[in-house]
Amino acid sequence: MKARSAAVPTDVYLSFVESLFGNRQTLFVGMAAHILTYLAVYHKTRDFFYIGLSIAFLVVFAHRIRLFARFSKANKALWSRQEIARWELRYVIGAASTAAILGIGCGYAILFFEDTFVELACVAVTLASMVSVVGRNYGSRMAVSLQTMAACLPIIVGAMFSGDPYKLLLSIMLIPFMLTTQSMATGVREFLYENVVASQEMKKIAGSFDTALNNMTHGLLMLDPDNRIEVINRRACELLHLGDRSQLKNCDLDVVLRYGTRHAFIDGSMPGLIQKQLSQLTDGTISRAVMQFSEDMILEFSATRRPEGGVVLIFEDVTARVRADRKILHMVRFDTLTGLPHRNYFSELVKDELARRREPGEVGFLVLDVADLKHVNDMRGHLAGDRLLVAIAGRLQALAGREALVGHLVGDHFALFFPNVARDTDLESRMRDLHSAASADYEVEGTMTPVSFSAGAVILDSADLRMEEWQIKADLALYESKSRGRGVFTVFAQEMDARYVERQQLKTDLAAAVAAGSLDVVYQPMFRLDGSSIDCCEALSRWTHPERGAIPPDVFIHIAEEMGIVSEITRFMIVRACRDCTTWPEHISVSVNLSEHDLRNDAIIQVVMDAVKEAGLAPARLHLEVTEGSLVEEVANVRLILEQLRAQGITIAIDDFGTGFSSLSYLDTLPVDIVKIDRSFVRDISEDARRFRLLRGIVTMSRQLDLEIVIEGVETEDQLALLRKYECADLIQGYVYSVPVASETIGLLAERAETSAKMARNAGAA
Template identity: 55%
Template sequence: MKVWSDHALPPEVRQSLVGSLFANRATLLTGVLVHVFVYLVVFHKTADPFFIALCFAILAIFLYRAQVFLRFGRADKPASTAADAWRWERRYLVGATLTAATLGIGCGYAVYGYADSFVELACISVTLASMVSIVGRNYGSERAVDLQCLACCLPIIVGALGSGDLYMILLSLLLLPFILTTRLMAAAARDFLAENVIASRQMKKMVDSFDTALNNMTHGLIMLDPDSRIQVINRKACHLLRLGDRNRLQGCALEVALEFGARDAAGPEPLSHVLLDQIRSLGGGAQDRVQMHISDELILEFSANRRPEGGVVLIFEDVTARITAERRVLDMVRYDSLTGLPLRDHFIELVGDRMGDPDGEAAAGLMLLDVDGFRHVNDLKGHLTGDELLIAIARRLKSVLPSAPVARLVGDQFVVFLLDPGGADGLTARMEDLRVALGQDYDLPGSMVRVKFSAGGLVGAEDDDRLLQQEWRRRLDLALFESKARGGNSLTMFTCDIDARYVERQRLEDDLRQAVAEGALTIVYQPVYTADGTRIDRCEALARWHHPVKGHIAPNIFIPIAEEIGIISDVTRVVMEQACRDCMTWPEPVSVSVNLSSQDLRDERIVEVIRNALASSGLSASRLHVEITETSLMEEIATARAVLDRLQEDGLTIAIDDFGTGFSSLSYLDRLPAQVVKIDRSFVLDIANQPRRLQLLQGIVQLTRRLGLEIVVEGIETEDQLALVNKHKCADFVQGFVYSTPIQGDRIADLVEQARRKYGVRGIHVA
């Protein structure tokens, strides 16, 4: 144990020790009465007035000490500071030291002046008895112990020395170890009190900290004894359960507290009973945690831990916000925010629940609905109107099919699950009726929209789990694609043939990717002659694909596939590079023409592709024509114009291919930097038998010539067609089988030479 001296004591300990000096006030009066009584008895025997004087001195000192004690008791926090503590200790020391000195002087006087054993024994007894009480009463002050011991013992020793009695002197000297023992005992008591005061203060701080932490927890906490009585409860628990003042709940049975707590909680059964059942389940280890719906605005989550000595610690928290957020997130995951319909995953769950009857004999089916022309609704009427239309469609779906699972997939696509006891035929008929019923006028804010639907259907048995396999979406997409390919506004049921065509298409796509990557495409060229056939002006590069298994694949098959799978730009690059290299082997100034796709015109990197092809081959830009179709210009005309302007600046010739087949042909002549117009073959087809076609062709030619553009007529296959075109001067150049079919690039030079020999110098055009 640490030994504390007065000057090393912590302030709060010193204050407590000073307070202990003034604690036992009753003993003060007892001591005075005993002291006065003894000295009166001694006076009666000796008749020595000195002892009467001692009685008066003791009474006077007592009065002083009594008023000091009274003042200390009446003071508000008398030893609250170190200075106050020392001031009160000093006042106590004066009275205690005077009392001890009075007793010591009386005892020393008796030893020195009287040889009477009674007088000596009476005085020494009362003095030593007072010294013994020093430990129990004055241990709180080291100075008080020292001063009182010295004040009592020194007069006795002096009296013994003055008496000359050797034995009395030796006996008096034994007071010195008695003084030391008294000091040690008092120090031990003082140290014990100091340690306990410090420990008590620390414990109080810990308790205060624990109480602060406990009552500032975001969780409610209740500690129960083995009899389910509340030992500890924090403020949060009282607030959440509405139990009132927590100080009144100590020792209260939990059931009683709950009974008078949340009496207005939701549920038909009293909350106390429900909670207690759940708590018993938690405390028994049957479950880790449980959620309780206390009211519409409060959801609590409880957990329990058993205490080693018995009883349970309950911890619970308000999870209302979390549960509400989880429900909101779950709704966001399960339901479409615009239409309120289930999304795909939740739709599958709902369908799985409907297909849970193993004895079901009805036909089950899925139908994918797609709004025909929905993009035009967004473009013409705005996206807000488009959203209103989707909401109206969802509302109509739910009204027509109030109990059937219906979901929105992506964009303007909806999927429906149907059951029909009439079998596959009945279900198919029901799907068609539903499609027609949905395809009506929709009265939207500010507009009326006429809607038609394309649909794809898939039918299986009610207990056929394969209906919900991952393939269902692909199969519905395939069936819907068939409906779209047939012009829309129809229902197509999925069949194995559709799947086989899809698989074949996938294989063809993979083979095409491989062919482009390995350079397996070949290039042929169809010459473009002057209208009189005297010379070759240019040759159009045409891609060809010879499949190793399927043989020749027509361009009208693999070119759209390349565009759809996003590799048409790679095809363009391959054709462009090969065409430039081949053109360098032909006599000048025969040029080459290469087609650009709509994807090429949306990506300005095509300019660098063409420049690299010209640079690597050494071909002059003036010998390269690029052809664009009207359909490729229908989207993002601004980007296409920027690309064509850069190509024209580089010296390339721009030609509009298949002119007359689009919706905006005339406007393109004005908006694009074109030098050549290639009139589509449809205008010369059966031109000899249909005069209106010839008149239409002449009108286009007149307009084009006024704009200063060269004219190429495509698709000339017969001499009669050629004669009519030349008779009416409808072409500067012609292209078609009448002069040549597409041929290999190494044969172009031979054709040029043949024209030169046949027509002389006119066979080679000199620019």
């Protein structure tokens, strides 16, 4: 590569030119040697020509000294490449002038004197100067070329005109000297150029490395095989409180840490632990470690072994991350509301307790279901319900003490594990006592709330404990308690498992029956108050099991709700009811019940309209009944669905009216056409005047709202006579007129009712 001035970078070019002006001492020595030599020659020859050359040396020397001084004072940072080139030319002119004076002196001596001293003195001082050209002027190709030519050409010319062929031959040998000098200077210049460029690249890389190192978000420590610090960045000093990093090089890491972090520790045990972890990192035992220096500083270290020995430690502040992880772990393990362990962590704690047991023995589990939570949520809001759960959790922990672990499974379910460490405790009695003590009044928002618990317990040997089984058994016992009534305590018995298996099989069979459409439908007519006609029939589902016979509707409907297939039954009932209704007289409608699950989204709208369209049934002949239980959770959403159905011509009825807590408000907020008063208001109305007055009040209010009234559960003639006397209903549904019958029987019942009515009218007229 040729390091020409036009090719090299400007900063390198400037460094070359600076080297020309660098060594002034050699300039003084050279000028003194030149003048003294020429004065000696003058003394030998008495030729004033050499006096003139000496004066010329002085003039050029003075000019160059002034030039060097100006160069030193100049602000080179602002120089352009052209300005640098001008200074190079100024130097070259001065240097070439000196070389030319030397060359002229030599050529003159060869041409006019046959004196060995004169020739030798002039040639010697000239060639001595030329030897220094490479060392002093390598930075400028032009300076080397002009100086060698200015010095050597006059010698060659003098030898040519001297007439001595030997001198001519000797002088011609100066040409290889000139070329060699230029080649040497070029080699030195190129070598230095490559080194300057390499040095600049290294400086740039070192600068970039230093910048990157000190702007890292991570701390970095590079240690030699003796655990001494070779490299440390600014972030490391900040994290470890080590002060000025320039003073830490070659310091032992252990000493530095003992000094730098002594104020960061909370107690004296931490430094030893951290020192042990660092030793494991540096000796390669571990490659990663998290160290807690204080409550406010947790660092994570990773170590990488160096091939030549030593280690590189990179670390970062993970305080926020560790705190977040701990918080997330706590949230995963513990319920945020009650502070009790969740189901999975509760199981882990149980396993830990069992692992600490040295000998097997009886252990106990108790699952508690808060019987009154839904009522609190409905009446006082979910915030009050949450506060009740917190109060219950606190009391259970206080009652359990150290005898049992308390966990919050889900919603209103709590679990307790009795490890029975003492082994002399009657577990069943202890659990019954705790259940009894927990069932008490709880203060919530300044109000005392009575709370009872349904409880399921299981007692088994720790050696036989299977974590996946205990809760199933406890749940079976809990289910048994709830089926017996409120606040009951039941211990798991093996026959419960058999009933559970039987119920699971029943679920399988029901799913198959629903999928095959093998349910049956019967209809209970709704007669006019006087029994003169049938206006509507309620569709009722029936399931006859191939092995167990008829399964009560309340049993298989409840199972269907548990399985989430009750909406499929509703779809089946709507389709069948619409199809059967088209076979009845046109004035008779059909009524179908909707469950809570059906009203959770608007998919039921399409189901209804498709069934009506497919059967060719007038929409007004289809009545849809909703219970108050299906309205509790999402009244606004249910209202929107019912409004859309009513807009399509469907008739809407509220079933079992009066059994909920907010019945009256539903009449005002929902698009209702019919009110079906629950059978509980009809029972004993002949004997209970207060109950009958309540019934008449509901009827009066409903009539004022222009609602049609249906009374369910009318079973006796006395009840019917009283209702007729006071005109308490538009329609009557009950055994007093008809039990549920098959679809084919409806037409016949309608004819009989009309015939009986005509006969009664004729008898009255007669």
